[in-house]
Amino acid sequence: EPEVTQTPSHQVTQMGQEVILRCVPISNHLYFYWYRQILGQKVEFLVSFYNNEISEKSEIFDDQFSVERPDGSNFTLKIRSTKLEDSAMYFCASSLSLGNEQFFGPGTRLTVL
Amino acid sequence: KNEVEQSPQNLTAQEGEFITINCSYSVGISALHWLQQHPGGGIVSLFMLSSGKKKHGRLIATINIQEKHSSLHITASHPRDSAVYICAARLNNNDMRFGAGTRLTVKP
Numbered sequence: 001e002p003e004v005t006q007t008p009s010h011q012v013t014q015m016g017q018e019v020i021l022r023c024v025p026i027s028n029h030l031y032f033y034w035y036r037q038i039l040g041q042k043v044e045f046l047v048s049f050y051n052n053e054i055s056e057k058s059e060i061f062d063d064q065f066s067v068e069r070p071d072g073s074n075f076t077l078k079i080r081s082t083k084l085e086d087s088a089m090y091f092c093a094s095s096l097s098l099g100n101e102q103f104f105g106p107g108t109r110l111t112v113l
Numbered sequence: 114k115n116e117v118e119q120s121p122q123n124l125t126a127q128e129g130e131f132i133t134i135n136c137s138y139s140v141g142i143s144a145l146h147w148l149q150q151h152p153g154g155g156i157v158s159l160f161m162l163s164s165g166k167k168k169h170g171r172l173i174a175t176i177n178i179q180e181k182h183s184s185l186h187i188t189a190s191h192p193r194d195s196a197v198y199i200c201a202a203r204l205n206n207n208d209m210r211f212g213a214g215t216r217l218t219v220k221p
Binding site: 033035037042043044045048055056058089091100102103104106109 | 155160
């Protein structure tokens with residue numbers, strides 16, 4: 001069964017460093033999403049991406065964040081200069097279309113020291 | 114004010130019991146999702162619905178658009194159902210708002 005994959009599973013970085021979180025969505029899906037979950041808190045929407053551009057983003061998704069689909073398979077989330085409060089689990093998801101169910105990846109735990 | 118409210122926050126049941134988790138939302142939505150988050154953190158989509166009722170195995174999800182309310186039911190609960198169940202509202206602009214989750218523990 002096709003699945004969304006994410007790498008790495010755990011990333012530790014120093015404050016101020018750039019990180020890139022990688023996701024491989026399900027191959028025929030067209031919509032891609034990033035979410036984050038700070039430890040002990042609810043999941044929060046970051047951004048949705050379709051047709052090589054951002055279709056929606058939340059207030060959290062400020063200029064420090066960017067997303068890219070550098071090739072036909074990867075979908076990346078870049079955090080330009082990490083802050084302590086960026087420490088969270090980051091989930092990627094994909095869906096066939098806007099009206100379809102989203103499939104989630106296993107998440108990347110980001111720890112900013 | 115939370116746009117998506119779930120109740121209860123925590124729920125403990127005995128194996129075999131019928132479980133109901135409730136979700137109320139205050140925003141206009143295009144769809145409502147029920148998700149299951151396992152202790153390891155992984156998230157699985159259970160249902161996406163915009164009207165009526167859906168059933169998958171022992172799980173049933175219902176939504177009442179007029180009342181802005183959805184319920185997730187688990188029949189014949191089992192310890193392996195123990196997880197956090199999350200209600201998420203997909204807004205008309207494709208933004209998603211998540212509930213805080215209901216932590217379910219099913220005891221054998």
